[in-house]
Amino acid sequence: MMRSSEIALPLALGMGLLVGCGGFESTSTGTETGTETTTGSDTDPTTDTGTDPTTNTTSDTDPTTSSTSDTTPTTTPPNPCFGDPKEETTNEDCVVFVQADAPSAPGEGTREKPFTSLQDGIDAAIAGNKRVFACKSERFVESVVLTAPVEVWGGFDCTDGVWAYDPSARTELEALPDTIAMTLQSEAGGSLIVGWYIEAPDGISPGWSPIAVAIDEVTLQTSFWRTDLFAGNGADGADGEPWITVAKAGVDAPLPGQPGGATDACAASVKGGDGAVMSCGDGISTGGNGGVGGPAPAGNGTDGVTGQPAPPADYYGEGGKGQAASACTNGNPGIHGITGDPGAGGISAGVMTLKGLVTGAGAAGGPGLRGQGGGGGGGAKAGQFCGGNTGAGASGGGGGAGGCGGKGGKPGLGGGSSIGLIMFGGPVYFQDMTITTSLGGNGGDGSAGQLGGKGGKGAPGGAKSPTGGIDGCAGGNGGDGWPGGIGGGGRGGDSVCIGYIVDTPTYDNYDCFYGTRGDGGNSAPNLPQETEGTSGQAGLRRSYKPQPGSP
Numbered sequence: 001m002m003r004s005s006e007i008a009l010p011l012a013l014g015m016g017l018l019v020g021c022g023g024f025e026s027t028s029t030g031t032e033t034g035t036e037t038t039t040g041s042d043t044d045p046t047t048d049t050g051t052d053p054t055t056n057t058t059s060d061t062d063p064t065t066s067s068t069s070d071t072t073p074t075t076t077p078p079n080p081c082f083g084d085p086k087e088e089t090t091n092e093d094c095v096v097f098v099q100a101d102a103p104s105a106p107g108e109g110t111r112e113k114p115f116t117s118l119q120d121g122i123d124a125a126i127a128g129n130k131r132v133f134a135c136k137s138e139r140f141v142e143s144v145v146l147t148a149p150v151e152v153w154g155g156f157d158c159t160d161g162v163w164a165y166d167p168s169a170r171t172e173l174e175a176l177p178d179t180i181a182m183t184l185q186s187e188a189g190g191s192l193i194v195g196w197y198i199e200a201p202d203g204i205s206p207g208w209s210p211i212a213v214a215i216d217e218v219t220l221q222t223s224f225w226r227t228d229l230f231a232g233n234g235a236d237g238a239d240g241e242p243w244i245t246v247a248k249a250g251v252d253a254p255l256p257g258q259p260g261g262a263t264d265a266c267a268a269s270v271k272g273g274d275g276a277v278m279s280c281g282d283g284i285s286t287g288g289n290g291g292v293g294g295p296a297p298a299g300n301g302t303d304g305v306t307g308q309p310a311p312p313a314d315y316y317g318e319g320g321k322g323q324a325a326s327a328c329t330n331g332n333p334g335i336h337g338i339t340g341d342p343g344a345g346g347i348s349a350g351v352m353t354l355k356g357l358v359t360g361a362g363a364a365g366g367p368g369l370r371g372q373g374g375g376g377g378g379g380a381k382a383g384q385f386c387g388g389n390t391g392a393g394a395s396g397g398g399g400g401a402g403g404c405g406g407k408g409g410k411p412g413l414g415g416g417s418s419i420g421l422i423m424f425g426g427p428v429y430f431q432d433m434t435i436t437t438s439l440g441g442n443g444g445d446g447s448a449g450q451l452g453g454k455g456g457k458g459a460p461g462g463a464k465s466p467t468g469g470i471d472g473c474a475g476g477n478g479g480d481g482w483p484g485g486i487g488g489g490g491r492g493g494d495s496v497c498i499g500y501i502v503d504t505p506t507y508d509n510y511d512c513f514y515g516t517r518g519d520g521g522n523s524a525p526n527l528p529q530e531t532e533g534t535s536g537q538a539g540l541r542r543s544y545k546p547q548p549g550s551p
Contacts, residue, residue, distance in 0.1 A: 085133065085153060085165040096125040099158055101138035111163060118152075118173065119144045126150050133163060134196075139172035143179040146188035149220065154227075155195030170197040170228060177201065178208045183354055189218030189426060194225045203235030203441065209350075209357040209416040209493065210234060210438075216354055217501075218426035226432045233439040234416030234493035234518060237359065240409055240447035247406045250371060250456030250478035251276040253287050253398035256463065262290045262398070264462040265380065265469050266391035270295065272379060273475060275307065276456050278401035280370040280481070283309065287399030288331060290461060290475055291322045291379035297390035298383065300324040304376025304475065307334045307399045311372055320378035320396060320473045327470060328396065331375030331458055334479035337405045340449050341366035343488035345520055345533035346414050350491075352422055352499060352544040359414025359441075362488025362521060362533055365449045371402025371479025374458045378473045385468030394462035394472035402478040403453030409487035412521035412533065415441030417493040420512075423500050424546065430507035435497040440518030443533035446487025453481045489521025489533035498541040512540045 081094030097114035098121035104113035106120065115121045118132075118140045125132045131151040134140070135158035146152075154171025157164045173196060175181035181198045184191060200210035212229040215222060253276045254260040262273035275287030288305035304319030311317045316335035322328055348360025377396030384390045420435035461472020497512035498504060520533025 081131065094130055095133050096121045096128065096130050097133055097163065099135035099137060100140045111161060118142060122146060122150060122152060134171040136169050136171045139174055141174045141176065143175045144173070144182050146182070146184045146191055148187050149190035150188070151192040151194070153194045167195070167226065170195055172197045172199070175200045178203060178205050180211045180214045180356060182213045184215045184222060186216040186218055189222050190220030192223050192225070193227055196227045197230070198227065199230040200232055202232035203416040206235055206238035206444070207359060207413050207416050207441065208235045209359070209419060211356060211419045211422055213421045214354050215421070215423040215428060217424040218428070221427040221429055223429045223431070224433055228434045229420040229436070231418040231420050231437045234418045234441035236441040237413035237415045237444035237490035237521060239444040240412050240487040242447045243407070243450040246451045247404040247453040247481050248280070249453040250278045250285060250401040250403040252457040253400050253459035253475050255459050256397070256461070261459060262395040262462040262472050263293065265293060265394040265465040266386035270392040270395060272304065272376060272395040273398035273459050273461070275305065275373055275376055275398040275475065276401035276478065278404065278456065280404035281367060282370055282405060285309065285370045285373050285402035285478060287373035287401050287456065287458065287475060287478055288317065288319045288376035290376040290396030290398050290472065291320065291328070293379040293393035293395040293462065293472060294323070294382035295392055296382045299381070301328050301379030301381050301393050301396070304331045304378050304396045307373030307375050307476065307478065309372055311335055317372045317375045317399070317476065319375040322378040323381040323393065323470065328378030328380055328473040330474045331377045331396070331399050331476035333476040334372030334374045334399070334402050334455060336479040337369035337371045337402070337452055337482035339482045340368045340405065340408050340485035342485040342528045342531045343408060343411055343446055345488040345522060345531050346443060346491035347534045348491060349494065349542065349544055350414060350417070352501065352546055357417055357419065357422070357499065357544065359417060359493055360491040361413045362411035362446050362490050362531065364411050365408030365446065365485030365487045367407050368405030368449060368452050368482040368484045370405050371452070371455045371481050373401050374399030374455070374476030374478050377458070377461045377475045380461070380464065380470045380472050383469050385465035391465070393469055394464050396472045397459035397461045397475040399475035400456030400458045400478035403455045403481035405481040406450030406452045406484040408484035409447040409449040411487040412444030412446045412490035414490040415443045415493035415518040415536065417536065418495045418515055419499045420497045423498070423503065423505070425502040428505040430505050430510045433507060433510045434513070436513040437495045437497055438515040440493030440495045440516065440536040440538070442518045443490030443492045443521035445521040446489050446531060448486055449484025451483050455479045486527065486531055488531045491533045492518030492520045492536035494536040494542060495538040496540065496542050499544050500541060501544065501546050504541060514538050514540065
């Protein structure tokens with residue numbers, strides 16, 4: 001709920017629009033320009049029209065007083081179903097009655113047996129071309145939808161069955177958790193809402209935006225008189241889900257004696273050990289084949305093959321040297337991969353539908369890159385060590401394959417916004433209206449990238465003869481895959497009185513008390529700045545984008 005400190009500070013500073021912190025905006029006598037002016041319209045803050053923005057037949061300065069001529073006598077009696085809700089207008093031919101705590105549940109909509117559900121009353125009034133009169137004795141806790149033009153009046157004292165209208169009273173409506181309290185579909189244009197306090201409580205589900213009233217695009221003027229809206233705190237966005245798995249490890253090279261392993265000295269058919277092969281999301285990592293043992297009678301061993309992908313420098317993954325004048329050498333280990341790029345922070349204020357607002361999420365981090373395969377080991381020289389005869393030298397072992405890179409971190413989701421009213425366009429009018437909003441939710445943090453897989457092991461070379469020579473040299477281990485990049489943080493939620501697509505309301509005597517914006521996710525100082533979600537905005541109003549195909 002809104003904290004008193006979020007109102008007191010801006011009041012002390014004057015009535016300016018303080019973006020980013022709690023604030024108060026008075027539009028009680030005119031347009032929203034940051035200072036008090038005379039009369040005007042919020043749709044054109046630079047123009048003082050001085051005209052009556054309503055199109056109905058009642059007076060905007062006194063919404064309960066019918067406009068009649070003082071000089072021309074009327075020959076048609078006034079319709080008792082409209083105008084000031086006096087005793088003669090509260091008959092059941094004109095009105096559907098609702099009372100949240102009536103003992104007649106579910107009720108019949110009469111004075112003696114009122115409906116206990118406001119939605120039931122609205123539906124019955126639309127079906128019967130009547131008005132709704134709501135008792136102030138107890139708060140309605142439900143979320144209602146208006147599907148056609150209807151007048152919904154609050155502020156009635158129904159003590160002892162006497163439905164007395166009090167213009168200073170408010171009947172209260174509180175939304176069910178994570179829903180919009182009152183929604184007006186486009187067909188409900190022309191409706192009149194009078195004498196209500198409408199509240200959207202704090203968001204519960206991650207990223208939920210509390211919104212008191214949502215109005216689809218309308219063509220007929222839709223009016224709110226003597227009605228107060230309150231939006232609770234936006235829920236923080238969900239953090240990116242952490243990875244609990246590790247990327248695939250590289251494959252080990254085959255051992256001597258296994259298929260594809262290096263041959264021992266004196267073998268009739270000589271071959272170097274095969275390098276291991278690993279398929280990853282960004283390509284293939286291959287260990288180098290081992291060098292072949294030198295042929296009889298005295299051939300030198302050959303060099304091992306360099307592991308792939310190609311190394312950034314000659315040393316990494318380089319094949320070992322075959323034995324000639326000097327002993328053979330082992331293959332070099334492959335180099336590790338590269339960390340994935342960080343995901344960008346969320347910047348979108350969100351998309352708006354009649355079912356709510358979804359603030360922009362961050363972007364997923366980029367994948368880490370695979371490790372390089374290890375180099376194959378060098379082969380040994382031939383010699384006279386095969387039962388008194390010359391024979392081939394032992395071959396070098398194959399290099400291990402590199403591990404795969406980790407997947408990118410998952411993004412944080414956007415924080416919920418606290419918004420009094422959202423509207424998609426058309427004529428909407430306020431009179432004696434107060435909108436109060438609370439805290440925008442913080443954006444969720446992106447998660448760390450998935451860890452990369454370990455590199456595969458290089459294999460030993462073939463064995464030497466018991467009577468002489470040297471072992472073939474071992475292949476190098478594959479490089480480790482590197483982790484994915486961190487996910488971007490979600491955008492912070494807004495705290496604004498009015499969210500709109502095209503048009504904004506016209507008004508007389510309208511005040512806006514706004515709360516504090518939410519921070520973007522990933523705002524810790526040790527994280528890359530580009531991953532930080534944008535903070536929300538706070539103020540009188542802001543525009544949003546409609547979701548394609550909505551509302």
